[in-house]
Amino acid sequence: MTAHAVPTAAPRPTATTGWRELWLKEDWWAIWLGLGIVIVGYILFLNGASLKWIAVTPEKWSSLDQLGAHFANNALRYLAQFALWIVVFSVALSALGYPARAFLPSFVFLYVFSVLIFTLGQWTQANYYNLEPPLVALLLGLLISNLIGLPRWMDAGFRVEFFVKTGIVLLGATLPFSLIVWAGPVAIFQASIVSIVTFLVIFFTARGLGLDRQLSATLGAGGAVCGVSAAIAIAGAVGARKEYAPIAITVVIFWAIVMIFVLPIVSRYLLLPAGVAGAWIGTSEFADAAGFAAAQTYGGYASSASGIAGMPDQAVWAFTLMKVVGRDVWIGVWALVLAIISTTRWERDETGAKPEAIEIWRRFPKFVLGFVVASLIVTLASRGYSLAEFNKAVNPTLVAPIKDLRTWTFIFCFFSIGLTTRIRDLATAGARPFAAFSVGVVVNVALGFILSVFVFASYWTNLTR
């Protein structure tokens, strides 16, 4: 399928940058929701209360009786949590211009299946059967959307990117700020090496295969920076033909989904420490949502499979530092540099747009600010507590409930990836774009492995609170 034609008599284009982005971009809504939860959690903590009641999750179970008793005893808590999610997401999506009327029924579907997926993951035999919730959510979603099919209007509730951004802000609250300061520069250095090499490999391979510069750049950024988001950002920055972004998106989605399975399985086979595997996934996955699925899966392996060193959290922490801090935040710089090259060397005066340095801020993934602020809030709240006191007082009442709510947003996200990935709807990529991108994948995965496992392993192995 190719991109749809742009109809004439179009409505007025929307302006969402400047101050208006505070309520018209989902990055900011992820910040408002995520930080809102963290701040409410902190206020409750100061008053001797907790978000624990509403942050209910299925418990470990081994019999259906046990499971039935859990849901019978906690039905009100699940209802309250469902109401919380539906209210906050409806408000946000309405402000963003998406129809709340379509969101409500599709979110009911999403939540019910998320409860089932989460519950299955808590079965005591789940690890034995490899029923890691991220993989189950993704596969089930892919099966439903590609074999059964859901009405298109239901996509209104399957907001992959909004869920993962909200989850990343919440994740900030569970990651000590000192770790961001300590490992952030290493993540930036490692990610920069891999990003630049991957971009150049894809770009010049594509050029060698006869693809034009805008398509080569769009493919290169998709592989090097932040997947689909990078592809669409660079397509706009260089004024790409309308079919180029869908081509890049198709190959990014293909490889991102392949890597959700390949990277954790290979890491498990090699018994990589949790932090090292997380760093490798952060370097070599192509999209945040897909990467979190892979990193959380490996965290699950680390908590259950003998022989994997490190804590489950380390996989997610290392992934986040590498992908979000090391790669995502640089998309504006990539866009600016490629816009300058495009307008001065490739197609002078073609689009009439003069690159401006503020482009770096315009395209900055703002949800990262929420992630950092959430980390600062909880780090400051924990100041003065010894590790033992933290584990006894702060963790169970403040950090753990936020982590549980984060787990919910990630399950919504993983299931939504599958539900929105309709293979027959994707653009036909063609052999040459696929080949160019795949060469970049090979280099990216190999280089990411060497840097994570050998060069910077000591950093990723020692990510601790």
Next chain:
Amino acid sequence: MSGQGLLQAFSRLRWRGEPAAECCAACRHFRNEPQFLEAAIPGLASLSSGAAAVRADDGLCGVRDRYLSARAHCGQFSALAAHAENP
């Protein structure tokens, strides 16, 4: 353009400027609403979003078949208001 020319382009870079009055953001051929883009660009909503900050205000031009910045402009500009008055 040589590498030196590229360096000059970087050195002349401004922080921000006013967009041209006849830019894509004011043109009837240009569409950039998040929902429209998610429908028009297959896979955009699978691992990203039409409402993501990284997208800024970019959109699709129906005349030139390109995905462009809202601040781009060209000779085929057609004002939204003029179109409304003379459809």
